Amino acid sequence: APMTIIDKLERADGPDRFWSKVASQGLGECWPWLASTNWKGYGQYSFGSRVAGTYRMLRAHRVAYENANGPIPDGMHIDHLCRNRLCCKPAHLEAVTPSESNKRAGAAKTACARGHVFTPENTLAGRNGTRECRECRLERKRGYYRAARSS
Secondary structure, eight states: OOOOHHHHHHHHTOHHHHHTTBOOOOSSSOOBBOSOBOTTSOBEEEESOTTTTOOEEEEHHHHHHHHHHOSOOTTOEEEETTOOTTBOOGGGEEEEOHHHHHHHHHHTOOBOTTOOBOOTTTEEEOGGGOEEEHHHHHHHHHHHHHHHHHO
């Protein structure tokens, strides 16, 4: 059987060090990661030795998921059901396909990149299941029209 993250973690320094960096709170609340984060805002956990060549840097939510559920199935992503990237609560984590993870992330957005709120009246279905606000589409079309007229 392939070695899981937890197996490697136990060999390195034990799961107690990992869980000491998680603020486990009430039943319905998130358990946020308290230590280092990466540039995308996910908790990151390092263990092992650089000298011995066993050093690893892992995303904290993936370690938490494996601790509770066993190995992450091949090709699956761990989705935060609570939409909180720092959450390590196993009940808030689910293994899903990459496309499902992307779909959920897009559905959680309440406004477009320019800040226009997604409402039924202002939202259009874009390509590949994305959403686009009417104001941004109109502005883009105006830009195409201005470019065509100036050439």
